[in-house]
Amino acid sequence: MDRREEIMLAAEKSFSMFGYKATTMDRVAKIANVGKGTIYTFFSNKEELFHSIVWKMVEEMKNVSERTAKEGASFQENAHARIMQLLKFRETHQLFIKLIEEEKELRTPAVGDALTSIEKEILKFIAGKIERGVAKGELKPCDSELIAFLLFRSYLALVNDWSKTHDEQLTEKQITDILNGTIFSSLLV
Amino acid sequence: MDRREEIMLAAEKSFSMFGYKATTMDRVAKIANVGKGTIYTFFSNKEELFHSIVWKMVEEMKNVSERTAKEGASFQENAHARIMQLLKFRETHQLFIKLIEEEKELRTPAVGDALTSIEKEILKFIAGKIERGVAKGELKPCDSELIAFLLFRSYLALVNDWSKTHDEQLTEKQITDILNGTIFSSLLV
DNA sequence: AAGTGACCGAAATACCATTTCGGTCTGCTA
DNA sequence: TAGCAGACCGAAATGGTATTTCGGTCACTT
The missing domain is CATH 1.10.357.10 (Tetracycline Repressor, domain 2)
Incomplete structure (x- = not known):
């Protein structure tokens, strides 16, 4: 699966389980099996990622x-x-x-x-x-x-x-x- | 005016200006020109006073x-x-x-x-x-x-x-x- | 070129010393 | 001596500060 999709799935999972505040970019990266910096290739910041979800x-x-x-x-x-x-x-x-x-x-x-x-x-x-x-x-x-x-x-x-x-x-x-x-x-x- | 009434007026003034949390029994007593203990002669506690108001x-x-x-x-x-x-x-x-x-x-x-x-x-x-x-x-x-x-x-x-x-x-x-x-x-x- | 994670500083958190305040109670005043 | 006052108590809130967390960056690796 492409990396953007992996990140979206990981973020959805984390936001659903922990809410906005308690999901960290590190955690999303970990769940997605991706380096934290990679997230910023697809989403300019945490809020934009959140908005997508x-x-x-x-x-x-x-x-x-x-x-x-x-x-x-x-x-x-x-x-x-x-x-x-x-x-x-x-x-x-x-x-x-x-x-x-x-x-x-x-x-x-x-x-x-x-x-x-x-x-x-x-x-x-x-x-x-x-x-x-x-x-x-x-x-x-x-x-x-x-x-x-x-x-x-x-x-x-x-x-x-x-x-x-x-x-x-x-x-x-x-x-x-x-x-x-x-x-x-x-x-x- | 009787003391109960004085206290009610003072409490109403204080609750209106400062809200519940920020009105202290000391302040009510001060405004009413009454000792703090006197309030407890007429109202059993802060909440009851509040309810009256x-x-x-x-x-x-x-x-x-x-x-x-x-x-x-x-x-x-x-x-x-x-x-x-x-x-x-x-x-x-x-x-x-x-x-x-x-x-x-x-x-x-x-x-x-x-x-x-x-x-x-x-x-x-x-x-x-x-x-x-x-x-x-x-x-x-x-x-x-x-x-x-x-x-x-x-x-x-x-x-x-x-x-x-x-x-x-x-x-x-x-x-x-x-x-x-x-x-x-x-x-x- | 694409991806990574150590690193940075602002912001949040945890901790504890100090203060605040609801309620009591003893002594004073009228 | 009855009604009132305010000093006093302890639980809870507050403030200040040492420490940690986390979003975002960037130099380095593959």
Whole structure:
């Protein structure tokens, strides 16, 4: 395998296991079986390497989300499935988990920036779906960016935050019921 | 003025200016013109004193919010006015500002607990209004706690969080438009 | 030409001496 | 003698500094 790929794999492994701060360039080099200087042939610094890994993860996340959509299903059904998949990825994928944890405990700036740009990318992804829905005549014209924001934040609140102050998680039915009645119903043509 | 009141005023002043961690019992005693031991005659410890002050603030916040509601106005209008008032209080009231800041930077556990219980109280307040709306036949029956949660979180996201990733704040019109079309419209009879 | 790892200095960490502060308690004052 | 004050205590926080860590470079090897 080519050296760049080796380094990417090693970095992904290390960032996933130890987070940003605790992965050292020495460690990445060691895992990749490569001299430390070699890393700097392909990546100009630690942050750029990190960005490459994060970007790769975001692409994978979007692909996974995309794959959950079904051909004949309604807009809400697919939107719901896609967003739930995004949230599931978020709390399942090792690297993502580690980054959220590091942001909470360590406040590493590079990690904060990464999470911000990930959310931005997710919102762009959702907004794109909404625009396509509008173009296909399934949805009323609307401010796709604003709706994407409200929708994603609502999901985040209902799926992740509710259970922080209540004993049991909301069921998927409760979530679909409340959102179909509110945000989705206002979108549909 | 009685000594308990003096102490409360001194504590409120100090917590507002310096936050929880940086207000010392010595300082409170000094401001109140009272010996430190005297504080312990009225409050069993620093946390209890803090709770008293926070509780007083929450009561005031609810009162202020209550006062913005108009007699003849529709449910949405009053709900909107009340919640906007809550959010305004949140970013206007010295003590509240200080607590949010301290939670973000210092992570003082007592402050985190206080903010959690404040939010809980706000949600109870909103849920109560929804229940009254249902009882008066203005709103459809619904899970008031869940709706209160979604509504308040939506406001928080639109008013406070949107501007963190975008250049300009949302206008009040944009906010009412989007929420009247979604959450509120599903509530109304 | 491509790759390596010893090396550099800024920044983080660990360590410990010193200070701070919540809470107690004895003695003072009215 | 009841209510109040502030000196006092020890656990915890803080500050200063000796030491280590780590991102990035570069002279050397293959």
